[in-house]
Each structure stands twice: as C-alpha cells, then as structure tokens.
Amino acid sequence: MPLIGFVLSIVLTLIALWAVMNHVMTNARLVSLIMVLAVIQIGIQLFFFMHVTESKGRPWHIWLLGLGFAMVFAVAAGSLWIMTFGAESY
Numbered sequence: 001m002p003l004i005g006f007v008l009s010i011v012l013t014l015i016a017l018w019a020v021m022n023h024v025m026t027n028a029r030l031v032s033l034i035m036v037l038a039v040i041q042i043g044i045q046l047f048f049f050m051h052v053t054e055s056k057g058r059p060w061h062i063w064l065l066g067l068g069f070a071m072v073f074a075v076a077a078g079s080l081w082i083m084t085f086g087a088e089s090y
Contacts (some may be wrong), residue, residue: 002048003046005045005047012044016038019034033055
C-alpha cells in the first residue's frame, strides 16, 4: 500500500514539473493545475502514509483536518488579497 502512495506522489510531482518546464498552458492555468495537483497529493499523503481512516474511535481527526484546511485557505486567500489589492489604498 505505501508503495502505491509513493508512486502516485512521484507521478503527480513529475506531472507538475513537466507542465512547468514545457510551458503547456498560460501562467494562471498553470498555477491552478499545480494547486489541484497539490491538493490531490495532500490527500494521497494523508490516506496512504498518515493512515487517516484507520482509527477505531470517532473520526474527530477528519473534522480537525477540515478545520486546518479551512484555516490554511483563509490565510492564503487573505494574503493573496492583500498582496493584490493592498497597494490601492495608498
């Protein structure tokens, strides 16, 4: 099982590297592709290596992971918002 996760992680990384090195699409679409591949790779890492679904108790850790993702998204989106529109207020 870990070998499958490892191979999938390597394949996703190579896809992102190939897309960047060969300029297969515009910059905005390339960033979107890399972000989608990163989210998929996070899921692979969680399920294959961190064994998120293998607990016998209540799945509180899944909810906490969702909360963590929401916080990371809020911080990243807020940072991008400030970097994009922050200079307009001066």
